Amino acid sequence: MHPITDRVPVSIIISNYNYARFLPRCIDSALEQSYDNTEVIVVDDASTDDTVGVLASYGSRIRTCLKKTNGGHGAAFNTGFAASRGEVVLFLDADDYLYPNAISEIIDAWEDDAVQVQFRLHMVDEDMQVKDVFPPPELPFDSGDVTPKLLQRGRYQTTVTSGLAFKRSALEVVMPVPETDFRQGADGYLVTVTPLHGKVTSIESCLGAYRIHGANHSVFAEKLGQRARWRMEHDFHRIDALSDQAAEIGLTVPEDVNLHDPVHLEERLASLCMDKSKHPMVSDSRFALGTAGAVASLEMNASLRRRAMLAAWFLSVGVLPGRMAKAILSWKLVASSRPAFLSRLSKTIRHAIG
Numbered sequence: 001m002h003p004i005t006d007r008v009p010v011s012i013i014i015s016n017y018n019y020a021r022f023l024p025r026c027i028d029s030a031l032e033q034s035y036d037n038t039e040v041i042v043v044d045d046a047s048t049d050d051t052v053g054v055l056a057s058y059g060s061r062i063r064t065c066l067k068k069t070n071g072g073h074g075a076a077f078n079t080g081f082a083a084s085r086g087e088v089v090l091f092l093d094a095d096d097y098l099y100p101n102a103i104s105e106i107i108d109a110w111e112d113d114a115v116q117v118q119f120r121l122h123m124v125d126e127d128m129q130v131k132d133v134f135p136p137p138e139l140p141f142d143s144g145d146v147t148p149k150l151l152q153r154g155r156y157q158t159t160v161t162s163g164l165a166f167k168r169s170a171l172e173v174v175m176p177v178p179e180t181d182f183r184q185g186a187d188g189y190l191v192t193v194t195p196l197h198g199k200v201t202s203i204e205s206c207l208g209a210y211r212i213h214g215a216n217h218s219v220f221a222e223k224l225g226q227r228a229r230w231r232m233e234h235d236f237h238r239i240d241a242l243s244d245q246a247a248e249i250g251l252t253v254p255e256d257v258n259l260h261d262p263v264h265l266e267e268r269l270a271s272l273c274m275d276k277s278k279h280p281m282v283s284d285s286r287f288a289l290g291t292a293g294a295v296a297s298l299e300m301n302a303s304l305r306r307r308a309m310l311a312a313w314f315l316s317v318g319v320l321p322g323r324m325a326k327a328i329l330s331w332k333l334v335a336s337s338r339p340a341f342l343s344r345l346s347k348t349i350r351h352a353i354g
Contacts, residue, residue: 010038010103011086015076016094017045022211023054025128026097029208031061035103039063042094043080046070072183077190078176087168091187095211096121096162102207106165115170115198116191121163121210134210135159140301141202146195151246151253153260154192154239157301158200161187162208170197174245181237184230192238193245224333225275228267232280235264262300262310265293269317270333273326286325290318 012030016023023042030040043065044051055064065079077091088106092098106117118141123132135141135157142149142156149156158164164187174193182189235258243253258264269289272279293314298307313332317325 007037008088008107009086010035010088010090010107011080011084012038012040012090012092012098012103013077013080013084014040014042014092014094015045015073015080016042016047016051017070017076018047018049018051019094020047020050020054022095023051026092026094027054027058027062029097029099030092031058032100033098033103034100035107038103039084039086041065041080041083043067043076043083045072045076071179072186074177074179074182074186074189077186078179081171081175088165089168089171090165091161091190092208093161095213096209097211098162098208099206105203105205105207109201109203111199111201113199114201115167116194117165117201117203118159118191119163119203119207120205121159121208122206124209124211126211126213128209128211130209131212133206134163137204138303138306141204142200142301143202144199146200147251150192150195150242151251152257153296153299154235154242154253154257155261155263156195156200158191160210162210164191166190166194167198170194173197178237178241181241182234185234188234188238189241192242196242196245196249196251224270224330225278228270228274229278229280231267232264232271235261235267259292260296260299262293262296262314265289265296265314266333269293269314270329273317273322273329287318290314290316293318 014026014030027040027042030038040062041064042055042062044055044067046067046069052066055062063083065083067075067079080091081089106119109117120137121134122130123134124130139157142158146156171190171194174190174197177186177189239253239257246253268281268284269286272284272286272289291314294311297310297314300307300310313328317329320328
């Protein structure tokens with residue numbers, strides 16, 4: 001018997017900043033859920049576009065929280081959560097949207113002791129044309145008790161804001177989100193610390209859409225070094241938060257936990273390769289990071305072929321001359337930088353290693 005029933009209230013908290021052009025699709029998707037016991041809260045983070053007019057058009061169908069000053073992702077999460085009442089809480093980015101069956105599927109899938117449910121999303125463009133699935137189907141979600149993975153490498157296979165649902169009682173333990181450290185990427189904080197307090201349930205089907213466009217904070221195609229440094233800093237903040245939360249329940253996070261995480265090591269290599277003068281870890285070397293990345297890759301939850309290819313990529317970036325290392329790194333991280341033949345090859349490889 002599931003501990004979550006159709007009588008349990010659900011809150012969908014939409015965080016918005018200057019996304020008036022996307023906001024109606026997002027709000028409509030929340031209002032059109034087949035699960036009736038759902039409230040929709042929109043937190044506007046001091047937008048300067050037509051957001052206020054869009055929100056006014058919905059009247060009493062939604063609750064609005066209009067912030068006077070821009071506080072960032074974490075602050076918006078905190079404001080929305082404080083205004084909500086749901087026993088299950090979703091944080092939805094304003095440029096994304098849910099499918100009508102999303103909440104019903106989440107409730108049906110909820111398992112005993114679960115504090116977080118995660119599901120895949122269709123990646124869509126600005127015109128809502130489906131381009132891919134996120135995370136890719138060939139990367140298995142990590143489910144159940146993921147605390148061992150968090151203690152081993154500081155990360156497990158999860159997803160982004162709009163593909164997550166949380167149990168309120170668990171959020172009450174870990175919130176508020178530290179607003180200075182998580183001005184962006186507040187979902188990274190929640191997925192890192194919430195599973196310390198219960199299990200993770202995964203749904204393989206796509207229950208919504210993750211919109212990729214030029215204004216996304218995560219899109220720095222032309223600034224790999226900048227993106228890598230931001231993600232490194234975000235990881236350091238996550239691990240600090242993880243260490244603090246773990247200590248409260250008698251667990252210890254190893255100091256070198258990031259050096260066992262292929263995702264972190266990839267960004268660290270990108271920072272070092274693309275802009276060594278601004279790389280924050282002066283003791284890093286490409287060889288050491290490449291070697292650590294290769295070892296960490298072989299321990300991933302993925303097919304042997306995928307792990308072997310990623311390990312080979314790490315070693316290549318670690319040992320090849322600088323210009324070649326930069327090219328190989330760019331080809332992996334920015335699809336638009338790949339030669340045409342390599343784009344075709346990568347698609348073939350992706351299907352082969354799925």
